[in-house]
Amino acid sequence: MAAESERRSWTFLTNHSHVLLAIARAPDLRLREIADLVNITERTAMQIVVDLETDGYIERERRGRRNHYLINRHHPLRHPLEDHHEIAALLTALEHRSPTADTG
Numbered sequence: 161m162a163a164e165s166e167r168r169s170w171t172f173l174t175n176h177s178h179v180l181l182a183i184a185r186a187p188d189l190r191l192r193e194i195a196d197l198v199n200i201t202e203r204t205a206m207q208i209v210v211d212l213e214t215d216g217y218i219e220r221e222r223r224g225r226r227n228h229y230l231i232n233r234h235h236p237l238r239h240p241l242e243d244h245h246e247i248a249a250l251l252t253a254l255e256h257r258s259p260t261a262d263t264g
Contacts, residue, residue: 179194180212183218188229209229231247233248
């Protein structure tokens with residue numbers, strides 16, 4: 161049987177989607193905080209944010225000394241298998257629920 165760390169070495173979502181979900185949950189996160197949540201380097205988090213911004217998925221707005229991110233929820237997913245769905249569908253499907261939330 162595979163060791164626990166081997167079984168958990170992959171996930172269904174990409175780092176890009178993890179960064180997007182982190183931003184959706186807390187639009188004022190710093191890159192360091194995003195990197196820690198996603199378990200990537202700060203440089204990788206920065207490149208992903210640039211990718212998302214360049215392709216129109218997010219907008220970055222300066223608020224004082226921090227960035228605030230706005231998500232374009234109507235932008236389509238990128239892959240041909242999902243491009244008929246908007247980002248909003250992904251965010252809604254994966255929104256955070258407390259462990260005590262009713263699952264019925």
